Amino acid sequence: MKHLPVEIIADDVIIGTAHLVPSDPSMGVAYATFQPGPAYVVDLHARASEKRVLELNPTPLSARTGAGERLECAGVDLEDFSATLGDDGREVWVFGLEGFQTYFG
Secondary structure (H helix, E strand, O other): OOOEEEEEEEOOEEEEEEEEEEEEHHHOEEEEEOEEOOOOOHHHHOOEEOOOOOOOOOOOEEEEEOOOOEOOOOEEEEEEOHHHHHHHHEEEEEEOOOOHHHHHO
């Protein structure tokens, strides 16, 4: 399966990385296990975690390829349940990815 290595960005700072795979091509949705970096703070960047069910206004996130190309999309969302599920409990989702077939076709 094709995957797309990306950096996840908050406030122009890289907070981690992921290798996106297609989830729902018709809706332009891709997801991956999120690998946090030193700037990642669960309470600032994750919409949901063991500590809270749903944050309506987390720090806005974006994604870009390793070559620095920003992914045009409807949104990037991050959930972190790693305290319970381990490293696989961190997921990042990209919704409404423009050019989906370019990346995964």
